[in-house]
Amino acid sequence: MSIPELKISGLRVAVDHKEILRGVDLAVRGGEIHAVMGPNGTGKSTLASTLMGHPKYEVTAGEASLDGEDLFAMGVDERALKGLFLAMQYPSEVSGVSNANFMRIALNARRGEGNEVPVLKFHRELKEKMKSLSIDETFAERYLNEGFSGGEKKRNEILQMTVLRPRIAILDEIDSGLDIDALRIVADGVNGLRGPEFGALIITHYQRLLEYIHPDFVHVMMQGRIVRSGGRELVEQLEARGYDWLKEELGIADETVGAGA
Amino acid sequence: MSVVQDVSTFAGSVRDCFTDAGDSQSLVQDRVDAAVRSEALPVPKYERSDLARRNLAAYSVAGPERAGDWRALAEPFIGADDGHPLLVIADGHVVLTRGLEGLSGQGVVFTSLRGAVREHADLTRSLGTVVPSDDRLLALNAALWRDGAFVFVPKGVRMERPLQLVHVTTTAGHGTFPRNLIVAEADSQVTFLDAYASAGDLPDELCVAVTEVTVGRGARVKAGTVQDFSRSVTSVAVRRAAVDAAGEMDWVTGETGDGFGIVEFGSELDGEGGRSSAHAIAIGTGRAHLDLTARMVHAGRHTTSDISARGVMQDRANAVYRGLTVIKKDAHDANGSQTEKLLMLSPKSRAVAIPMLLIDENDVKCGHAASVGQINPDQLFYLMSRGVSERAAKRMIVWGFIDPVLAELPIDAVRTAMEKVVERKLA
Numbered sequence: 001m002s003i004p005e006l007k008i009s010g011l012r013v014a015v016d017h018k019e020i021l022r023g024v025d026l027a028v029r030g031g032e033i034h035a036v037m038g039p040n041g042t043g044k045s046t047l048a049s050t051l052m053g054h055p056k057y058e059v060t061a062g063e064a065s066l067d068g069e070d071l072f073a074m075g076v077d078e079r080a081l082k083g084l085f086l087a088m089q090y091p092s093e094v095s096g097v098s099n100a101n102f103m104r105i106a107l108n109a110r111r112g113e114g115n116e117v118p119v120l121k122f123h124r125e126l127k128e129k130m131k132s133l134s135i136d137e138t139f140a141e142r143y144l145n146e147g148f149s150g151g152e153k154k155r156n157e158i159l160q161m162t163v164l165r166p167r168i169a170i171l172d173e174i175d176s177g178l179d180i181d182a183l184r185i186v187a188d189g190v191n192g193l194r195g196p197e198f199g200a201l202i203i204t205h206y207q208r209l210l211e212y213i214h215p216d217f218v219h220v221m222m223q224g225r226i227v228r229s230g231g232r233e234l235v236e237q238l239e240a241r242g243y244d245w246l247k248e249e250l251g252i253a254d255e256t257v258g259a260g261a
Numbered sequence: 262m263s264v265v266q267d268v269s270t271f272a273g274s275v276r277d278c279f280t281d282a283g284d285s286q287s288l289v290q291d292r293v294d295a296a297v298r299s300e301a302l303p304v305p306k307y308e309r310s311d312l313a314r315r316n317l318a319a320y321s322v323a324g325p326e327r328a329g330d331w332r333a334l335a336e337p338f339i340g341a342d343d344g345h346p347l348l349v350i351a352d353g354h355v356v357l358t359r360g361l362e363g364l365s366g367q368g369v370v371f372t373s374l375r376g377a378v379r380e381h382a383d384l385t386r387s388l389g390t391v392v393p394s395d396d397r398l399l400a401l402n403a404a405l406w407r408d409g410a411f412v413f414v415p416k417g418v419r420m421e422r423p424l425q426l427v428h429v430t431t432t433a434g435h436g437t438f439p440r441n442l443i444v445a446e447a448d449s450q451v452t453f454l455d456a457y458a459s460a461g462d463l464p465d466e467l468c469v470a471v472t473e474v475t476v477g478r479g480a481r482v483k484a485g486t487v488q489d490f491s492r493s494v495t496s497v498a499v500r501r502a503a504v505d506a507a508g509e510m511d512w513v514t515g516e517t518g519d520g521f522g523i524v525e526f527g528s529e530l531d532g533e534g535g536r537s538s539a540h541a542i543a544i545g546t547g548r549a550h551l552d553l554t555a556r557m558v559h560a561g562r563h564t565t566s567d568i569s570a571r572g573v574m575q576d577r578a579n580a581v582y583r584g585l586t587v588i589k590k591d592a593h594d595a596n597g598s599q600t601e602k603l604l605m606l607s608p609k610s611r612a613v614a615i616p617m618l619l620i621d622e623n624d625v626k627c628g629h630a631a632s633v634g635q636i637n638p639d640q641l642f643y644l645m646s647r648g649v650s651e652r653a654a655k656r657m658i659v660w661g662f663i664d665p666v667l668a669e670l671p672i673d674a675v676r677t678a679m680e681k682v683v684e685r686k687l688a
Contacts, residue, residue, distance in 0.1 A: 054642050080648035092643035096661020106647035143661070160647065 002067065003030035004083060004167035004199055010062035013050045020046045020257050022224035028168055028199045035210055036203045038221035039243055041256040044203045045089060048172040052086040053079055066168065081110055083167030087157035087174050093145040099156065100126060100140035103163050110164060129162050134185050150177040158189040165193065170201045175209040187212030207239045220246060222255040272296040274322045275404050288378050295394050295403035305396040307523055309581045309613065310552040315495040315521055319465035320436020324353040324407045329431030331356055337678045338427045338456035338487065345422040346371050351429045353407030370413040371424045374442055377411035384413050388442050391473035391503050398497050402469040406440035414449040423452035430459040430466065437468035447477040454675055456487040459494055466494045474502035474510065478532065481509040485670050487679055490518035492547065497523045506532030506561065513669045516543040516551055517682045527556035530564035541570040542666040544686045545578025554583040559595040568599035571666050573659055574610035583615045584629060590621040598628040604662050605635050656687055
């Protein structure tokens with residue numbers, strides 16, 4: 001397998017004719033963990049949903065590619081089949097399909113016809129993965145996310161990620177609403193996938209998650225743009241001084257999208 | 262000695278036809294009375310479902326002389342022989358029975374209604390009392406019913422295996438008039454399952470179907486119906502139960518026809534502490550028009566009812582769902598709840614949900630919820646983001662929507678048949 005690469009350049013995105021992203025450039029390669037940080041309302045989640053292809057987000061300019069192929073020319077399912085994954089902030093509940101069956105269907109779609117995973121093998125491996133993520137076995141047979149608590153849904157997202165083994169994973173505020181134990185479990189799940197064939201884009205506005213998943217690159221978003229990139233030391237700076245010093249340095253009064261436009 | 266009667270040509274031909282067919286004199290008289298009434302009574306009115314625009318003359322007094330080729334139509338609903346008693350009626354004739362004889366040891370009767378009226382006159386007295394002939398089409402059924410199932414379960418007998426009727430129409434122009442009567446005596450228990458289907462290429466056909474159930478004190482009846490009529494069929498089905506004290510009546514209905522269908526089903530909770538549920542699911546395709554009313558009437562104290570109806574409309578299909586909970590005066594502590602949920606899969610499909618609560622008593626609990634909508638784009642996005650195609654994702658969502666009701670169908674083979682029909686309709 002080749003080293004995956006997600007490349008974004010000059011990306012502009014609007015929702016209901018309002019521009020949210022105003023020129024984003026970013027490249028995530030296999031073996032790299034990128035963190036995108038920033039206060040609320042600066043466009044982080046818009047970036048995540050746009051890359052996966054949520055119909056609400058309209059790409060008005062710029063491009064993105066996965067392994068050299070035009071991402072925006074692909075449907076949502078095609079992007080997933082090419083190895084893109086989005087762990088969502090608010091995963092949907094879908095009744096009628098069990099968690100385990102859904103994951104098996106998704107995995108088989110990824111593996112392609114004729115290369116389906118044997119059922120027993122799938123369930124054995126799923127059981128192990130659930131155990132390592134401290135997810136109760138009964139969740140396998142429950143309807144997809146139905147009646148799961150916020151924290152259970154987040155862990156279920158990570159479970160799906162470890163089952164599907166994407167090439168590039170985007171984690172959209174996977175840490176919100178998680179206690180410290182759950183945070184560590186989620187981090188273990190991500191760290192377990194680290195390697196040259198896996199790249200990740202972790203969106204968060206807390207530094208806490210990054211104590212457990214050490215990013216190679218850190219980006220700060222404000223006003224729908226990446227305003228500062230650096231290494232792990234940037235996290236420490238933000239930890240110590242908050243976002244205000246950066247706003248001051250950049251001459252930004254209001255960091256949210258639309259302000260100062 | 263014959264009594265000379267001045268009746269219309271229609272009633273006269275009803276008399277001649279069913280006398281020739283061997284019905285008892287009293288049954289023939291009931292038919293003639295109903296025929297006379299049918300000519301005087303108005304066509305039932307359903308708001309949003311205009312029966313006057315349909316061909317209500319697509320029937321004849323005499324039914325088909327013999328059954329047509331019924332196997333291909335009936336077999337999907339029969340499934341493998343798991344030993345449950347079975348009655349198959351095609352074009353008004355009993356064409357197959359299975360496992361009916363073994364029932365008599367417990368005093369249970371499961372037979373054709375026509376035969377039962379002849380042989381068990383004492384047991385069929387409630388015929389026509391639960392669903393009276395109070396409009397033209399119900400009276401037409403009372404005059405012309407060709408056959409159907411009769412179920413009698415004596416006091417205290419609990420039937421474990423379900424009893425099944427499969428009813429098919431292979432030729433058009435005669436009209437399809439099934440009629441069923443289920444009598445469950447005190448503390449008995451029975452599950453009855455009926456399926457109706459018609460050949461796909463029929464010209465206009467009128468179908469009026471009636472099911473009457475009497476649920477004795479402390480008895481429990483479960484009735485599951487599947488209807489899959491073709492495009493040119495106009496069908497009106499009325500299914501009602503009279504539930505005595507502490508009796509329980511559970512209705513399940515699945516409608517997958519392409520034609521114009523009206524279904525009214527539910528219970529009259531007359532005795533204290535009676536309970537009834539009504540689950541419905543409809544899949545509308547093509548230009549199907551489905552008008553479904555679940556109706557619960559609380560007359561007794563401490564009675565409980567629960568209506569849960571779901572529908573999925575695609576193409577240019579049109580659905581009207583009504584939930585009607587009636588609580589009469591002095592029905593203290595009655596509790597009625599209802600939910601109607603409809604999913605529209607295409608821009609040209611139409612659906613409306615009309616919850617109705619008619620309450621004449623203060624000491625009651627009533628709840629209702631109704632929704633009509635399209636597939637949630639966030640759900641679709643979520644499923645597709647895992648690599649599932651749009652088509653497969655939509656099917657998952659639709660299955661999830663109807664599965665809770667489908668799971669209520671009491672015979673595996675019928676549930677499987679229903680699933681296959683749904684699968685085909687959603688393809």
